[in-house]
Amino acid sequence: MSAAAPGLARRRPAARRAPRGRFRTVWKEARRDPVKVVIFLLLLAVSAGMLYPFLFMILNSLRSENQYLSGTGFSTVSWGQLFANLPVGRELLNSTLVCVASIAIILALSSAAGYAFAKLRFRRQGLLFFAVIGSMMVPLQSIIIPVYVNFAHLHLINTYLGAILVYAGFGTPFATFLMTTFFRGLPDELTEAAACDGLGHAGSFFRVALPMAKPALATVAVLQFIQIWDDLLVGLLFLQEPTNRTITVGLGVLSSGRVVSVPVLMAGSLVSALPAVLVYLFFQRYLVAGLTLGVNR
Amino acid sequence: MRGAGGAEGREAQLTSDAPMVLTAPGPGALQAAALPAERSVRRRARGGLGRHRARAGILLSVPALVLVLFVLIVPIGEAIYYSMTNWNGISAQWVGPSTYTSLFKDPVFWRVLENNGILLVSVPVALAIPLGIAALLHEHVWLWKLFRSLIFLPTAVSWVVIGMIAVRLFAPSGIVNYLLGLFGLARLQTDFLGHEYTAILAVALTFVWSMIGTNTIIFLTGMSTTDPAIYEAARLDGAGRWASFTQITVPMLKRYFQFTFVITMITAFTALFSLIFIMTGGGPGYGTTTLEFFVYQQAFDVGQFGTGAMLGVVLFVLLFGVSLVQLKLLREQQ
Numbered sequence: 001m002s003a004a005a006p007g008l009a010r011r012r013p014a015a016r017r018a019p020r021g022r023f024r025t026v027w028k029e030a031r032r033d034p035v036k037v038v039i040f041l042l043l044l045a046v047s048a049g050m051l052y053p054f055l056f057m058i059l060n061s062l063r064s065e066n067q068y069l070s071g072t073g074f075s076t077v078s079w080g081q082l083f084a085n086l087p088v089g090r091e092l093l094n095s096t097l098v099c100v101a102s103i104a105i106i107l108a109l110s111s112a113a114g115y116a117f118a119k120l121r122f123r124r125q126g127l128l129f130f131a132v133i134g135s136m137m138v139p140l141q142s143i144i145i146p147v148y149v150n151f152a153h154l155h156l157i158n159t160y161l162g163a164i165l166v167y168a169g170f171g172t173p174f175a176t177f178l179m180t181t182f183f184r185g186l187p188d189e190l191t192e193a194a195a196c197d198g199l200g201h202a203g204s205f206f207r208v209a210l211p212m213a214k215p216a217l218a219t220v221a222v223l224q225f226i227q228i229w230d231d232l233l234v235g236l237l238f239l240q241e242p243t244n245r246t247i248t249v250g251l252g253v254l255s256s257g258r259v260v261s262v263p264v265l266m267a268g269s270l271v272s273a274l275p276a277v278l279v280y281l282f283f284q285r286y287l288v289a290g291l292t293l294g295v296n297r
Numbered sequence: 298m299r300g301a302g303g304a305e306g307r308e309a310q311l312t313s314d315a316p317m318v319l320t321a322p323g324p325g326a327l328q329a330a331a332l333p334a335e336r337s338v339r340r341r342a343r344g345g346l347g348r349h350r351a352r353a354g355i356l357l358s359v360p361a362l363v364l365v366l367f368v369l370i371v372p373i374g375e376a377i378y379y380s381m382t383n384w385n386g387i388s389a390q391w392v393g394p395s396t397y398t399s400l401f402k403d404p405v406f407w408r409v410l411e412n413n414g415i416l417l418v419s420v421p422v423a424l425a426i427p428l429g430i431a432a433l434l435h436e437h438v439w440l441w442k443l444f445r446s447l448i449f450l451p452t453a454v455s456w457v458v459i460g461m462i463a464v465r466l467f468a469p470s471g472i473v474n475y476l477l478g479l480f481g482l483a484r485l486q487t488d489f490l491g492h493e494y495t496a497i498l499a500v501a502l503t504f505v506w507s508m509i510g511t512n513t514i515i516f517l518t519g520m521s522t523t524d525p526a527i528y529e530a531a532r533l534d535g536a537g538r539w540a541s542f543t544q545i546t547v548p549m550l551k552r553y554f555q556f557t558f559v560i561t562m563i564t565a566f567t568a569l570f571s572l573i574f575i576m577t578g579g580g581p582g583y584g585t586t587t588l589e590f591f592v593y594q595q596a597f598d599v600g601q602f603g604t605g606a607m608l609g610v611v612l613f614v615l616l617f618g619v620s621l622v623q624l625k626l627l628r629e630q631q
Binding site: 026050125150169176200232237265291 | 347349350351352353354355356357358359360361362364365366367368369370371372373375376379386430433434436438439440441444446447448449450451452453454455456457458459461462463465466472506509510511514515518538563566567570571574575578588589592593596597602605606608609610612613616617620
């Protein structure tokens with residue numbers, strides 16, 4: 001249908017010059033096909049349903065405990081309480097540190113391994129590929145107890161390194177799958193030619209393949225950022241000290257610990273959600289690409 | 298070499314409005330990748346470049362393998378071993394496979410699986426609603442891109458935050474009860490999180506809501522890859538919106554149904570720990586304790602590391618089994 005009657009959004013260039021004309025077009029379209037009006041209204045209702053919880057969070061973070069209970073009035077007192085109860089700055093810093101380090105490891109390992117699996121030929125390649133990619137099947141809960149005990153022996157509990165290794169190890173299989181898929185799409189002639197021209201295979205990887213892989217690397221980074229930033233379980237077990245907690249864990253502990261008022265929790269939720277939402281807003285299409293990649297698996 | 302051909306083109310494509318689609322391998326990529334590689338090793342490894350290539354391949358892929366061995370493969374082996382022991386995290390006594398038979402006789406285990414069953418039943422709902430929304434978005438009405446972004450938004454928000462808000466929405470004075478009253482269903486009003494079966498219902502509903510964004514986007518991508526000419530032909534043949542939806546859109550999305558089913562089920566079984574932790578803590582009773590939550594509870598609340606490891610193995614086997622069935626179904630169709 002969209003081919004027969006081009007979507008209204010596509011007429012934007014003309015509309016930008018004359019906003020009135022745009023609304024007239026919308027109106028004309030609506031008269032010609034009233035079902036579109038119904039669809040528009042339905043989508044409006046769905047969006048309201050998706051947005052309501054966030055609106056609830058934002059509005060109630062701007063209330064005191066009593067204002068929340070009565071549902072009237074606004075104040076910023078809860079934000080003050082949040083900063084008094086939760087070392088927000090420190091926790092945001094911890095989250096950032098853990099995310100950046102884990103993602104750096106994942107990007108380095110998965111792009112190298114992906115290139116090797118897609119473009120090089122070596123003994124036991126099939127076995128290695130199966131080991132790395134097949135590990136995608138292992139759920140976090142199945143390995144978390146042995147990993148916890150192993151890391152306790154290695155004195156890695158309550159260290160950033162411990163949490164980073166778990167996040168990186170858990171993220172690497174899917175990232176490698178994604179990178180292998182991407183590199184397989186690059187023409188062999190390109191990487192072979194570079195290798196024969198004296199760059200060698202390492203040079204061909206670093207100087208030719210990697211610069212072309214930026215979109216795939218971005219997809220991996222965005223997917224992993226959201227996953228690691230939003231994680232509770234690993235943080236709860238591997239970063240237990242108030243000084244090295246991530247923001248998500250801090251919030252989880254705050255909610256289950258001492259009784260804190262709802263508006264304070266809502267303010268904390270808002271702070272913890274904001275960075276991931278901003279990443280989402282700016283890099284939405286990388287996220288979409290990563291999500292739909294597995295369809296043809 | 299940075300400007301080497303494709304790089305520029307690829308980035309230009311990214312800034313366009315169409316959702317980016319990375320080239321994906323066909324089904325069975327796992328085997329396809331392995332076989333030709335193994336075959337050519339002996340033939341090519343004799344040449345100087347071949348040997349160089351083999352060395353580069355090992356150098357580049359071993360770091361990933363080491364990390365995965367350290368964090369995933371060795372631990373899953375340990376989990377299988379320790380699942381047959383009495384283990385408190387420090388010392389373990391060998392018991393043998395009888396730990397599994399006693400687990401399967403434990404009524405609590407079946408109560409927990411029942412909760413997983415309820416979540417499994419909610420999976421089709423978590424596909425049906427997004428399918429409808431994707432169909433609406435695919436009509437490309439005014440502001441549809443804005444709607445798409447809004448609907449996709451919860452994908453970025455953590456289960457902790459979603460759970461934190463959901464607790465308030467399902468509270469006795471929350472909006473869910475208010476809406477029930479509004480639609481004349483006042484006798485259904487209850488303290489949702491206070492009773493076993495309404496609590497798991499609240500968790501399942503929150504889960505379904507959270508999956509709407511992800512699944513809608515996946516279906517929408519599927520619909521946008523369908524050739525518009527097919528719809529045009531159907532329209533000329535007199536097919537209405539509903540007919541094109543049921544006769545063209547749904548059959549074309551088969552692959553997408555399978556994919557969303559698998560990821561939604563995996564999410565239901567392995568990603569809801571934080572949501573349950575925040576919303577109910579597994580209670581009331583075992584009302585919202587799913588298998589993954591039971592793993593955590595047994596190990597870190599009760600101190601039964603052996604039982605926890607065993608539950609983890611059961612979860613792994615369960616998901617592995619479902620994925621194998623899925624793969625087999627896919628094969629049979631081709």
